[in-house]
Amino acid sequence: MYTQALNSETVVSTIDDEQKMTAFQARIDREEKIEPNDWMPAAYRKTLIRQISQHAHSEIVGMLPEGNWVTRAPSLKRKAALLAKIQDEGGHGLYLYCAAETLGVTREHLVDQLLSGKAKYSSIFNYPTLNWADVGVVGWLVDGAAIMNQIPLCRCSYGPYARAMIRVCKEESFHQRQGYELLLQMMKGSEDLKEMVQDAVNRMWWPSLMMFGPSDGVSEHSSNSMRWKIKRFTNDDLRQKFVDATVPQAKILGVTLPDPDLVFDEVSGNWKYGEPDWAEFKRVIAGHGVCNKQRLKDRISAHENGAWVREAALVYAEKQKSRMAQSAA
Amino acid sequence: MTENITPIWEVFIRARNGNAHRHAGSIHAADAEMAMQAARDIYTRREEGNSLWVVRSSDIHASDPGDGGMMFDPAADKIYRHPTFYELPEDVGNM
Numbered sequence: 188m189y190t191q192a193l194n195s196e197t198v199v200s201t202i203d204d205e206q207k208m209t210a211f212q213a214r215i216d217r218e219e220k221i222e223p224n225d226w227m228p229a230a231y232r233k234t235l236i237r238q239i240s241q242h243a244h245s246e247i248v249g250m251l252p253e254g255n256w257v258t259r260a261p262s263l264k265r266k267a268a269l270l271a272k273i274q275d276e277g278g279h280g281l282y283l284y285c286a287a288e289t290l291g292v293t294r295e296h297l298v299d300q301l302l303s304g305k306a307k308y309s310s311i312f313n314y315p316t317l318n319w320a321d322v323g324v325v326g327w328l329v330d331g332a333a334i335m336n337q338i339p340l341c342r343c344s345y346g347p348y349a350r351a352m353i354r355v356c357k358e359e360s361f362h363q364r365q366g367y368e369l370l371l372q373m374m375k376g377s378e379d380l381k382e383m384v385q386d387a388v389n390r391m392w393w394p395s396l397m398m399f400g401p402s403d404g405v406s407e408h409s410s411n412s413m414r415w416k417i418k419r420f421t422n423d424d425l426r427q428k429f430v431d432a433t434v435p436q437a438k439i440l441g442v443t444l445p446d447p448d449l450v451f452d453e454v455s456g457n458w459k460y461g462e463p464d465w466a467e468f469k470r471v472i473a474g475h476g477v478c479n480k481q482r483l484k485d486r487i488s489a490h491e492n493g494a495w496v497r498e499a500a501l502v503y504a505e506k507q508k509s510r511m512a513q514s515a516a
Numbered sequence: 517m518t519e520n521i522t523p524i525w526e527v528f529i530r531a532r533n534g535n536a537h538r539h540a541g542s543i544h545a546a547d548a549e550m551a552m553q554a555a556r557d558i559y560t561r562r563e564e565g566n567s568l569w570v571v572r573s574s575d576i577h578a579s580d581p582g583d584g585g586m587m588f589d590p591a592a593d594k595i596y597r598h599p600t601f602y603e604l605p606e607d608v609g610n611m
Contacts, residue, residue, distance in 0.1 A: 220534040222567070264596065271597045331611075350536055364602040364611050371604070439608055 215416050220346035223289040231415055235345050236290050238417065240297045243283035244308035247301075248482050250276045252316040253325060261319060268365045269322060275358050282351040289347045302487050310468060311394050313476030320373055320380075320387035326366015327440075328388075328395040328433065334359045335429045336399065339419035348417075367436065374441050381441075388437070389445045396460070397468045399426040427457055434458045524573045525551040527558075529565035537569050545570075 207226055214221065221227055250273050257273070260266035284294055300306035311329055316322065337359065340352040373380040400422040412418040420428075430449075437444050448461035470476065522544045528537035540559050545551035551570040560568070579587055595601050604611060 218533075267594075268596045271594065275597075346534055349534060360599040360611065361597060361602070364599050364604060365596075367608070367611060368602040368604060436608060436611075439605060 212414070215344050215414075218416075219344075220349065221344050222346045230411065231417075232290050234412060234415070234417060235348065236287055236292050238412075239283055239287040239290075239348055240292070240300070241307050241309075243280045243287060243297070244301045244306055245312065246276045246280035246283060248308045248312045248486060249329075251482055251485055252312055252314070252478075253322060255316050256319065256322050259319070260322075265322075265369065272326070272362050272365065275362065279355045279358070282354055283348075286345075286347040286351040298490065302483070302490055304474065304483060307472065309398055310471040310476065311398050312482060313471050313478045314390065314394050315477050317390070318383045318387060320370065320383040321391070323366045323369035323373065323384070324387040324391045326362050326364075327370060327436070328391050329398070330359055330362040330366065331433060331436075332395050332398045332429050334363060335425050335432070339425075342416075342419060344416040367440070370440055370442075384440075385442050388442045392445050393463050393467075394471075396426055396429070396463045397471075399423075399429065401465065401468070430458045430460050522546055525555070525570045526573050526576060527551075527555040528569040528571070529559060530567035531565045533566065537567065540564070542573060543570065 208228060211221075211226065211228060211231075221231075253269060253273050253276075257266065257269055260269055284297060287297060288294060297306070301308070311332075316325065334356065337352055337356050341349055341356055343349045343352065370384050373384050403421045403423045413421070434444065434449070434451075446461045448459065450459050451457075452459050471479070474480075523546075525543050525545055525548075527540045527543050529540045530537045543551055543554045543558060545554050548570060552568060555568050555570050591597075599611075
């Protein structure tokens with residue numbers, strides 16, 4: 188019977204025991220969830236730490252493009268909704284960092300990886316939000332794509348990640364709906380407003396498709412992740428689902444999606460779409476998107492400006508502890 | 517003569533594979549191992565779960581019921597945090 192504390196240091200052998208490996212895969216195949224203290228292959232742990240922390244970083248960096256519009260929201264209703272949404276993103280980041288921490292990595296290490304540029308976050312947040320319609324399009328397309336990606340993650344084989352995703356997904360619906368409603372309202376307005384919406388869609392459509400990652404043929408992480416049921420669908424499967432869900436929504440909204448190759452395929456029942464510009468995707472991932480430098484700069488300055496709060500909290504906790512010890516003596 | 521007090525522990529059970537542990541009740545035990553055994557005997561006689569946590573009750577920090585209003589009421593008038601606040605045409609379907 189074990190009464191070991193959670194999150195204790197786990198020694199991962201470099202050569203994973205073959206028998207343990209077989210038993211582990213059998214558990215995955217039986218749809219058992221893997222929990223923090225369970226044995227897991229070093230590569231499974233490493234993959235999860237990378238994926239969950241990137242996901243957390245994306246939530247945190249994702250607050251920035253929307254934060255750009257808080258002070259310029261056109262009404263109190265829109266401002267309250269935008270603030271609530273940004274607050275949710277912060278919360279999602281925190282659920283996710285904690286899920287990653289159950290794998291034996293510290294928050295400080297993860298944040299350091301983001302700020303030093305070693306860790307990636309979703310490429311979409313390196314695009315600027317240039318007009319108010321961008322806030323709506325981020326909700327509709329960016330959160331729409333995120334939902335498509337996150338729903339299967341609720342069934343991910345790692346328990347803490349799956350449970351965090353269930354919480355996140357429950358909160359995402361509001362994000363997408365407020366964005367779509369905002370756009371519907373703009374589309375009822377003047378020609379200028381309609382043009383703003385179309386302009387935002389034109390700029391955000393392809394970057395949204397790129398959120399699902401490279402095509403299956405070139406995705407380096409896909410096959411292990413599928414075998415371990417960290418992922419349930421391939422990048423291309425999810426991208427297709429997103430396109431199929433979005434085309435009718437664009438029609439109702441009255442905007443055009445900027446893809447001349449977009450055509451309904453009677454045989455498969457899917458919308459065929461053109462090839463995203465993968466060279467652009469690589470450039471943005473490599474740090475050369477429009478906003479990469481600004482985003483990192485903003486995160487670093489937020490972290491540095493918050494340092495005194497973290498220090499003060501720790502010193503205060505120490506002081507309370509020594510006072511307790513004194514009064515007990 | 518002062519009798520040593522046996523501490524109280526809070527018991528959490530994972531009912532099913534993949535679920536979070538949920539609080540089930542408390543148990544008296546001298547140490548963690550005995551708490552685990554006692555919790556198993558008292559709380560899982562009818563297949564209530566497949567995983568147990570025991571935590572010293574004194575390690576739990578609870579919110580003050582007197583602060584309930586201050587803590588939780590501010591969420592009550594923020595209806596814009598809910599998806600149903602946003603009206604979409606019916607033909608949009610689920611979003």
